[in-house]
């Protein structure tokens with residue numbers, strides 16, 4: 239095995255790519271994305287890692303230590319697209335997980351595609367494709383140049399599978415939390431291959447949800463994370479305190495069982511099982527050409543959002559993921575032989591500590607509550623220009639109704655500048671840029687990061703960033719001050 243370990247630091251990272259020489263062609267490239275993995279997890283939890291997982295990658299591979307994403311926003315869609323295209327949202331067009339469609343004036347998902355149908359379930363969870371990805375992925379290039387090469391991509395999240403797999407994959411699969419099965423869409427095929435159907439028939443998620451999620455080691459040994467009963471954590475359904483053990487049959491219902499499943503480390507085990515199944519069934523690395531297997535672990539992100547990076551739940555999730563990596567690497571060694579495949583591991587973004595925890599510890603950080611502020615902005619714009627020009631705020635992008643603006647013969651730059659001046663006054667806002675500035679201007683590294691994440695058709699007309707440690711929320715509620723998120727340009731420590 240050759241491994242290239244590229245993990246993000248705290249809030250952003252960028253992949254360094256593996257270069258192959260003709261005489262040293264790997265049978266298989268395995269790309270692993272750990273959704274929301276912070277670089278520090280490699281070290282914080284290393285005493286409890288095995289020798290065969292993260293530590294093996296660090297010891298036997300190349301560890302790219304200072305790698306950062308060079309754009310904002312640092313979300314899952316842009317992260318996965320950037321890793322596999324080698325470029326930024328300004329080119330690949332995946333500017334966020336969701337953005338405002340200017341024609342329908344509603345939010346669209348980065349992999350949403352109304353022209354395709356679900357394959358493998360009767361839910362609508364399969365109406366997705368890479369149609370919004372505007373450039374080729376490394377997986378596309380491989381398929382173009384070596385038609386015999388195989389690309390298989392998988393994740394619990396649809397976008398975690400679809401964006402890496404690109405437009406030409408032989409199979410792209412994601413988890414349907416309605417049926418509990420891996421599914422795909424008619425973009426790729428009209429029927430699931432037999433090995434996927436057979437795998438689905440094992441009902442592994444259902445079986446996983448019959449157990450109790452307890453810590454892998456006695457919880458007293460988890461000294462690298464905060465208290466288990468923390469005021470900064472969300473409650474899983476059916477829980478009264480955010481603490482171990484999680485008695486899964488007791489806390490889940492028939493309706494939410496597979497959603498709860500994705501918020502347990504058992505979904506990482508399930509994805510590893512599926513990857514190993516794909517390795518054998520598709521004979522990955524045994525087709526006479528270089529193949530690519532893309533795996534994106536999503537539950538790290540889902541658990542991270544609920545409990546935050548200081549939680550016992552996150553520590554346990556990474557200790558268990560480490561063992562899944564060991565299992566996967568051992569299977570790759572056994573099947574293909576050491577040294578005959580190349581593997582990289584990276585993250586699509588990291589995460590900020592729960593801002594309320596930062597506030598309570600008198601550290602820099604906080605919340606920007608947008609619902610009321612945007613309402614006031616809309617009123618101010620109406621008063622000034624006599625038209626309801628502000629469509630929506632999404633991902634710190636203000637979308638202006640360009641058609642209405644033209645109807646009223648208003649000057650675009652004047653409207654944008656007015657909006658910018660208004661937003662600058664909001665507490666917690668750091669920088670504000672107008673669309674024209676991003677298209678023609680130049681500036682410091684923060685400006686360049688916003689510009690690299692900007693696309694004229696999909697991004698807003700005025701874009702702002704927050705101070706370090708801040709998260710945007712709609713309204714100030716108890717729930718809003720629990721759990722955490724990501725999206726900023728900062729390296730927090």
Ligand SMILES: [Zn+2]
Pocket residue numbers: 273274313314315317539586587
């Ligand atoms: Zn993500």
